[in-house]
Amino acid sequence: MTCGEAVMKLLAAYEVDTVFGMAGTMTLDLYRGIALTGIRHVQCRNEQGASLMADGYARATGKPGVCTIIGGPGVTNAATGIAQAYCDSQPMLVLSGASPTLTQGKGWGAIHELNDQAAVTAGFTAFSAMVRYPEELPELIARAYAVFRGSRPRPVHLSLPRDVLPLPVQAEWKTRRAPSLPMPDPAAIEEAADRLARAKCPLIFLGGGAVGTRKPLTEIAERLGTPVLSSNAGKGILPSSHPLSLGCSILQEASQQALADADVVLLVGSEVAAGDHFLTKLEISGDIIRIDIDPRELTSMYSAAVPIQADARAAMHALSSALVSRKPTAQRSEGEHRVSKILARNAAKMTDLEKLHARVWKILRSALPADAIVMGDATQIVYTGTFAMPVEMERCWYYSGNYCALGPALPLAVGAKIGAPHRSVVAVAGDGGIMFTVSELATAAEERLALPVIVWNNDALKAIADGMDERQIPRIGVEPRSPDFLRLAESLGCRATRAASAEHLAQSVREALVADRPTLIEVREDSPWLKV
Ligand SMILES: Cc1ncc(C[n+]2csc(CCOP(=O)(O)OP(=O)(O)O)c2C)c(N)n1
Numbered sequence: 001m002t003c004g005e006a007v008m009k010l011l012a013a014y015e016v017d018t019v020f021g022m023a024g025t026m027t028l029d030l031y032r033g034i035a036l037t038g039i040r041h042v043q044c045r046n047e048q049g050a051s052l053m054a055d056g057y058a059r060a061t062g063k064p065g066v067c068t069i070i071g072g073p074g075v076t077n078a079a080t081g082i083a084q085a086y087c088d089s090q091p092m093l094v095l096s097g098a099s100p101t102l103t104q105g106k107g108w109g110a111i112h113e114l115n116d117q118a119a120v121t122a123g124f125t126a127f128s129a130m131v132r133y134p135e136e137l138p139e140l141i142a143r144a145y146a147v148f149r150g151s152r153p154r155p156v157h158l159s160l161p162r163d164v165l166p167l168p169v170q171a172e173w174k175t176r177r178a179p180s181l182p183m184p185d186p187a188a189i190e191e192a193a194d195r196l197a198r199a200k201c202p203l204i205f206l207g208g209g210a211v212g213t214r215k216p217l218t219e220i221a222e223r224l225g226t227p228v229l230s231s232n233a234g235k236g237i238l239p240s241s242h243p244l245s246l247g248c249s250i251l252q253e254a255s256q257q258a259l260a261d262a263d264v265v266l267l268v269g270s271e272v273a274a275g276d277h278f279l280t281k282l283e284i285s286g287d288i289i290r291i292d293i294d295p296r297e298l299t300s301m302y303s304a305a306v307p308i309q310a311d312a313r314a315a316m317h318a319l320s321s322a323l324v325s326r327k328p329t330a331q332r333s334e335g336e337h338r339v340s341k342i343l344a345r346n347a348a349k350m351t352d353l354e355k356l357h358a359r360v361w362k363i364l365r366s367a368l369p370a371d372a373i374v375m376g377d378a379t380q381i382v383y384t385g386t387f388a389m390p391v392e393m394e395r396c397w398y399y400s401g402n403y404c405a406l407g408p409a410l411p412l413a414v415g416a417k418i419g420a421p422h423r424s425v426v427a428v429a430g431d432g433g434i435m436f437t438v439s440e441l442a443t444a445a446e447e448r449l450a451l452p453v454i455v456w457n458n459d460a461l462k463a464i465a466d467g468m469d470e471r472q473i474p475r476i477g478v479e480p481r482s483p484d485f486l487r488l489a490e491s492l493g494c495r496a497t498r499a500a501s502a503e504h505l506a507q508s509v510r511e512a513l514v515a516d517r518p519t520l521i522e523v524r525e526d527s528p529w530l531k532v
């Protein structure tokens, strides 16, 4: 067996069933391994598509997404998807080729040469290693799974030189168990419970690290009458319809004010990324009780009066139990009253454009099942969707405000649909964003994915054009000419339509969810039926 075969066999033992990739002469023996194990290979059109699909697969399944790419340009192309997964704490294993060991660092012009390739991804991976001997791999892959399952999940990059991949491997490689998750310190939980019980005006803020805490979260929020606000990654952990839910309204002023006014803030599994609220720093004047698996977060600018380093699920269960014996100062009815006042103030401040966006979200919500996964790009309609699209379940709404790249929505949706074929998945991108990764429509068509791809077309890079208008800067480079999206999609093997009315949009989405291929649905911002 070659190293390429042994590594894929080991990954199959870690339950890898799919990889997203693009082959090259460098990685041929990795593909010998893919053939041997029968692991599904999804062929992307660009390695950026592969890393973003792997990210989407991870978000839909909770398992690491895996990509198999060449070194050099494969790695630099994939960088955006890897960096986004890093920002959003998603597990991803990147297996890339690399130049022959002897040539590395010499500048001899080896094909796909990239100086110090492992260092290129070091800044946006948990670790990046250049493999020298096949025998290093069982430990490196075990370490990767320890990152995915036993700590804050983040991407890992292993570079496999083209002279190492074909080497013979004698021993049988075995999986190793991931370490257990860190448990909360009982004394810190008691202190947190005391402070929360004494709070007059508490507030909970949730991020993606709080996924899986709905039960203890609901108990805590209801017992203390605490409004619950979330980041994009935390959206849906508490259903939007819960009377204590402020949803992901952190972009809106009244919610920001509520955070500033709270006397105790329970901040769970979030770095409070600026991409979610567009401010340099949110104001929080009350004491912060922070629960985070990553110790670095606990000393960030949102520094904690009570820092609890632990798995959020364990910590929230412990906190809920500790509150049972304490009499809360705040009352549920007061909390619910606060929430409705804040939501009403937010609604009153919505701009006309946000109201237009909200109408589209209302139509999409009506056409999508409750567990549909929405992958959003960096477009104005998605910024509005953060607060205007109600979500009842966690892990259903994804918008990476933090990395905020253009182009991820489509490949994220492709990866999610492949990982969770029975779930409804939809991509929402702007006319600018879709062009970054539009070639992956061909991948989606080849995989026959029932995928609605909504293109919000305002004939501009509008977020930036608006910024120029506001600052009296002439519009430069923000009104690119778009192709005919319908013909483009059709030529890539997709169905395509332009929404002609609210009913037509809803019907098109419903049909796209059960079609035999993807459907591009163009929604024009200047549609007469969208105006009131
Ligand atoms: C890779 C990348 N390049 C540039 C930007 C800067 N940027 C942010 S939003 C935006 C406009 C996007 O246009 P479009 O997708 O049409 O969405 P709209 O703002 O028009 O709704 C740009 C250029 C970015 N976020 N990512």
Ligand SMILES: [Mg+2]
Pocket: 430, 431, 432, 456, 457, 458, 459, 460, 461, 462
């Ligand atoms: Mg646009």
